Amino acid sequence: MILEYLQEWSYFAVFFLSAIPWVESAAVVVLAIAFGLSPIPSTILAFAGNWLVVVIVVLLFDRWQEWRNRKRAEKGIQKEDNKKRARAHGIFVKYGLPGLALLGPLLIGTEIAAAFAMIFKAPRKNVLTWMTVSLALWTILFATATYYGFNILG
Template sequence: MSGLFDGPFWQYAMLFVLAATPWIELLFVVPLGVAMGLGPVCVALDVFAGNTLPVFLIVFGYDRWRASRPGTAATEGPRREGRRRTRALRIWNNYGLPGLAMAGPLLTGIHLATAIALLFNPDRKKLLFWMTLSLLLWTIALAAASYGGLEAVRHWLARA
């Protein structure tokens, strides 16, 4: 007799929820899924979706929240930009966002990295592109490393 939560569907659902949870990053969830014996490609797709969904929700939720606040730049209309701020923002948009996105899963977690990036008010399409690309690259690398590491351990144990 099998339990209600037996089977791979629930295991993948658990991985999706863990991946979508802030502070529980793909650095933990991908190796966990591979160690559970689930297929690394399916684990990677599941964890990627679980991490990407909250990033989009954070970005679009932040824009709605900011627009609803009275007295913010979003409700007051355009404000005059100084030369220094314009230059700093241009540098941030060109170099800072990719760096934060790529280091985010390792340093702060992708959800917090997204929130930090929003404070600099980057172009939303660029923000979503870089965060998604970062998640994709990290997920592929972790799935490959986890699978390769698990196979190496199995091979080593079989020889012992």
């Protein structure tokens, strides 16, 4: 009974860990399966947690951008370039939104990739579509590899 109760809470942990920015669903699902949780619910919950944050980033991006620009203007700070921005822009220019969405989770993180897509003026609907496809692909791929990897070893 206690083990069932703990396992139930473990599934909530999978969802909430995936919803933490910069914690990718692919990593969380690997840990969940490694700790003995069922692969299908773990995959669904890891995807849902990470996807929820991406949706929030995309939907609230304009408000955040306005707030950030206003604060920078008040402080007299100019726009700075950084390595992640340069890498994301290079991917975006070379491969477009699909490339950024598919490579972003591996190179810069899902939420950051979604934010950069919005910075580069990609349409909101397209960003959500491609980020959803990317998240589903990577989460399922890592879950499948982990599940079958452990079955081969065990």
